[in-house]
Amino acid sequence: MATQRILDFLATRRPNGPCLVVDLDVVRDNFCAFEKALPDSRIFYAVKANPAPEILRLLASLGSSFDTASVAEIEMALDAGATADRISYGNTIKKERDIARAFDLGIRLFAVDCVEEVEKVARVAPGARVFCRVLTDGEGAEWPLSRKFGCVPTMAVDVLRHAHGLDLEAYGVSFHVGSQQTDLTAWDRALADAGRVFATLAEEGIVLKMVNMGGGFPTRYLKDVPAAQAYGQAIFGALRRHFGNRIPETIVEPGRGMVGNAGVIKSEVVLISKKADNDNVRWVYLDIGKFGGLAETMDEAIRYPIVTGRDHDQMAPCVLAGPTCDSADVLYEKTPYPLPLTLTIGDEVLIEGTGAYTTTYASVAFNGFEPLRSYVI
Amino acid sequence: MATQRILDFLATRRPNGPCLVVDLDVVRDNFCAFEKALPDSRIFYAVKANPAPEILRLLASLGSSFDTASVAEIEMALDAGATADRISYGNTIKKERDIARAFDLGIRLFAVDCVEEVEKVARVAPGARVFCRVLTDGEGAEWPLSRKFGCVPTMAVDVLRHAHGLDLEAYGVSFHVGSQQTDLTAWDRALADAGRVFATLAEEGIVLKMVNMGGGFPTRYLKDVPAAQAYGQAIFGALRRHFGNRIPETIVEPGRGMVGNAGVIKSEVVLISKKADNDNVRWVYLDIGKFGGLAETMDEAIRYPIVTGRDHDQMAPCVLAGPTCDSADVLYEKTPYPLPLTLTIGDEVLIEGTGAYTTTYASVAFNGFEPLRSYVI
Numbered sequence: 001m002a003t004q005r006i007l008d009f010l011a012t013r014r015p016n017g018p019c020l021v022v023d024l025d026v027v028r029d030n031f032c033a034f035e036k037a038l039p040d041s042r043i044f045y046a047v048k049a050n051p052a053p054e055i056l057r058l059l060a061s062l063g064s065s066f067d068t069a070s071v072a073e074i075e076m077a078l079d080a081g082a083t084a085d086r087i088s089y090g091n092t093i094k095k096e097r098d099i100a101r102a103f104d105l106g107i108r109l110f111a112v113d114c115v116e117e118v119e120k121v122a123r124v125a126p127g128a129r130v131f132c133r134v135l136t137d138g139e140g141a142e143w144p145l146s147r148k149f150g151c152v153p154t155m156a157v158d159v160l161r162h163a164h165g166l167d168l169e170a171y172g173v174s175f176h177v178g179s180q181q182t183d184l185t186a187w188d189r190a191l192a193d194a195g196r197v198f199a200t201l202a203e204e205g206i207v208l209k210m211v212n213m214g215g216g217f218p219t220r221y222l223k224d225v226p227a228a229q230a231y232g233q234a235i236f237g238a239l240r241r242h243f244g245n246r247i248p249e250t251i252v253e254p255g256r257g258m259v260g261n262a263g264v265i266k267s268e269v270v271l272i273s274k275k276a277d278n279d280n281v282r283w284v285y286l287d288i289g290k291f292g293g294l295a296e297t298m299d300e301a302i303r304y305p306i307v308t309g310r311d312h313d314q315m316a317p318c319v320l321a322g323p324t325c326d327s328a329d330v331l332y333e334k335t336p337y338p339l340p341l342t343l344t345i346g347d348e349v350l351i352e353g354t355g356a357y358t359t360t361y362a363s364v365a366f367n368g369f370e371p372l373r374s375y376v377i
Numbered sequence: 378m379a380t381q382r383i384l385d386f387l388a389t390r391r392p393n394g395p396c397l398v399v400d401l402d403v404v405r406d407n408f409c410a411f412e413k414a415l416p417d418s419r420i421f422y423a424v425k426a427n428p429a430p431e432i433l434r435l436l437a438s439l440g441s442s443f444d445t446a447s448v449a450e451i452e453m454a455l456d457a458g459a460t461a462d463r464i465s466y467g468n469t470i471k472k473e474r475d476i477a478r479a480f481d482l483g484i485r486l487f488a489v490d491c492v493e494e495v496e497k498v499a500r501v502a503p504g505a506r507v508f509c510r511v512l513t514d515g516e517g518a519e520w521p522l523s524r525k526f527g528c529v530p531t532m533a534v535d536v537l538r539h540a541h542g543l544d545l546e547a548y549g550v551s552f553h554v555g556s557q558q559t560d561l562t563a564w565d566r567a568l569a570d571a572g573r574v575f576a577t578l579a580e581e582g583i584v585l586k587m588v589n590m591g592g593g594f595p596t597r598y599l600k601d602v603p604a605a606q607a608y609g610q611a612i613f614g615a616l617r618r619h620f621g622n623r624i625p626e627t628i629v630e631p632g633r634g635m636v637g638n639a640g641v642i643k644s645e646v647v648l649i650s651k652k653a654d655n656d657n658v659r660w661v662y663l664d665i666g667k668f669g670g671l672a673e674t675m676d677e678a679i680r681y682p683i684v685t686g687r688d689h690d691q692m693a694p695c696v697l698a699g700p701t702c703d704s705a706d707v708l709y710e711k712t713p714y715p716l717p718l719t720l721t722i723g724d725e726v727l728i729e730g731t732g733a734y735t736t737t738y739a740s741v742a743f744n745g746f747e748p749l750r751s752y753v754i
Contacts, residue, residue, distance in 0.1 A: 046702075047745070048701075048702055048703075048743065048744050048745070051742070051745065068745070069701065069702040069744035069745060070744050070745035070746055071745070072742070072745030072746070072747070073744065073745035076745065090702065091700070091701075091702050091744070092648075093647050093648050093662045093698075093700050094647070094648075095645070095647055095664065096722075096723075113650065114648070114650035114651070115650075116648060116649065116650050116722060117648060117650070120722075135652060146704045146705070146707055146710065147652055148660070148698055148704045148706070148707055149702070149704065150652070151650075151651070151652050151653060152652060152653040154653070154654075155651075155652070155653055155654060158654075268472070270470050270471070270472055271469075271470050271471075271491070271493060271494060272493065273490065273491035273492075273493050273494070273528075274491070274528070274532075275512060275524055275527070275528050275529060275532070276528060276529040276531070276532055277531075277532060277535075283525070285470045287472065291672075291738065295668075295740075298675070298705065321470075321525055323468070323470050324425075324446065324468075325423075325425055325446040325467065325468050325526070326425075327523045327525045327526065328523070328675065329525070330523055330525055333523070345473075345493060345497075346473075359741070360740060360741055360742045360743045360744070361668065361740050361741075361743055362740060362741050363672075363737060363738050363739060363740055363741070364736070364737055364738075364739050364740070364741055364748045365428070365449070365737045366425070366737045366738055367425050367446035367447050367450065367468070367737070368424070368425070368428065368445070368446060368447035368448070368449030368450035368453065369447055369449070370449070371741045
């Protein structure tokens with residue numbers, strides 16, 4: 001996944017310290033793959049995955065829309081050339097003054113998941129469109145979601161009815177099946193729930209128009225175009241099944257799927273040691289860890305591919321840890337990571353699939369280490 | 378724990394958005410309490426806990442020494458007025474070029490926990506003092522340490538012997554009993570291990586001089602001076618027991634104990650909602666969460682006291698979450714947090730005991746939210 005362009009950049013520039021390099025060609029390919037797999041859906045890139053201006057400008061120029069989590073992200077998307085009608089304020093947790101600011105900036109599409117949030121929107125963004133997030137069970141996802149966002153489908157009916165009553169446009173339903181979701185029946189179950197919300201409100205004369213299917217598209221399907229199309233077809237089939245011949249507009253919000261495989265982190269082995277002479281695992285310490293950008297290794301949820309210059313040598317399991325004086329800054333310990341026995345202090349390693357959810361997760365200055373630098377090429 | 382000075386500052390300045398306010402008077406009190414409780418130990422403040430320049434300057438002026446994790450922290454301590462002989466490079470995971478840079482800056486005291494690290498120090502910091510970190514079991518601590526730092530005591534003997542052979546000064550042993558350690562026998566066990574390392578090397582003519590007892594002193598003991606003195610006496614007793622009448626110099630490295638209770642985070646309730654009509658817990662969303670500075674709520678390890686203006690009203694359990702679009706950004710869910718039933722969107726809450734491990738843990742810009750602002754008064 002380290003493209004030739006990334007390898008050339010690293011070989012030529014030889015940046016000091018850990019850094020992320022993102023290849024825009026891969027982002028472009030991903031955008032096209034999404035368009036091909038889901039030709040009838042609008043693509044709202046989840047800005048939080050990687051808000052680098054170069055990425056936002058590329059996607060804006062390709063016609064992408066943008067899912068944002070804060071006023072700052074709205075401003076970034078606008079700065080990148082997106083018009084306000086291509087931006088949604090997708091965070092269900094918003095201060096009323098931030099909703100007002102977004103409305104001033106032209107934003108008309110807001111996520112909600114309760115009556116209380118609807119009332120904020122109604123007060124400061126009159127007439128805006130709202131979509132209600134519905135809870136899904138997240139089964140089958142590599143990074144399952146908690147119950148933090150969304151409400152049960154029966155409550156979504158109340159929420160959207162309340163919005164309608166406050167002269168907002170009850171616009172649709174959203175869900176998120178969990179990150180890297182590979183179980184297609186998860187989409188089917190969520191679309192069935194969405195279909196029931198549509199049907200219930202339609203009986204009262206409230207006609208919803210949109211289903212926001214969120215993110216969760218596994219990156220690996222995208223590289224394989226037939227698989228991506230099969231994915232799209234499965235989703236289309238589920239829409240047909242649950243909405244009949246009144247298929248609504250659909251939105252998708254890829255984040256990791258758009259930029260995850262476009263980025264590679266270059267890191268350096270700082271130390272290799274054992275804790276006792278008879279230990280059977282080595283400890284390998286890198287110059288990047290949980291607080292330097294690899295927060296998603298939390299609970300060892302995401303297991304990044306790691307490439308070294310010695311991968312043809314014999315491998316043995318290691319505990320992999322970051323460079324800070326924090327004992328929680330361990331990347332992989334429960335399931336040790338196989339690395340070459342010849343790995344040496346000072347070696348460079350490439351951590352692949354790190355284009356999403358790394359740079360902005362980095363801490364400001366924990367232990368005095370500077371945040372992860374990023375190069376978008 | 379919100380002092381009158383902090384309350385006055387918040388009432389007068391009314392800062393917008395979440396922020397940390399640290400009262401330097403409390404830091405001064407804590408420093409004096411440590412001096413009183415452990416009159417024979419040198420105090421090395423763990424800079425990583427909170428590197429605000431005002432805190433470092435105060436502690437430097439009070440005569441504190443400094444435990445640092447990186448070259449950047451060394452530079453901060455020097456800038457604050459500490460001389461190089463009052464600074465240790467306490468991270469066992471260091472790039473060789475960073476050791477060289479520290480040596481250039483005058484640093485002569487380095488932590489190690491393996492032969493490989495000793496060799497780096499010997500190459501670029503000739504003649505420096507090294508102390509070897511020994512693994513402890515961390516039992517009884519609220520924030521137990523993994524095996525990330527240190528080696529078993531028998532290996533520490535080899536490591537220090539190796540240092541001696543490379544013309545470094547084999548200076549001592551360090552350990553860390555785990556954060557907020559309340560079990561005094563943990564100190565006794567660790568000091569027994571340290572004593573055995575001293576004795577074994579003394580037989581070979583290598584005379585260690587120092588025991589670095591790390592941090593882990595529970596804040597609550599400090600407020601109560603008799604208890605702090607009892608703590609000091611228990612440690613002194615253990616030293617006497619394991620070192621006889623050749624008690625070594627001792628170092629302590631308080632971080633949380635020095636600044637934790639000096640800081641209060643002001644936050645705002647962004648949303649209160651339920652996920653279903655029949656849910657028995659409310660979800661309360663604050664404008665600060667795991668990625669905005671409260672990283673230590675990871676696995677609900679640290680449970681901060683939260684004060685609202687309605688605490689005289691009836692309380693009921695809540696799930697408490699942060700404002701980002703990340704489902705992992707939940708502070709307390711497994712053990713819901715009791716908050717007043719009358720709590721309302723827009724209310725201000727104070728999160729106490731947040732002076733340590735908050736500002737620098739904050740992410741750079743996750744979801745577009747700015748890092749935690751900090752005022753030191």
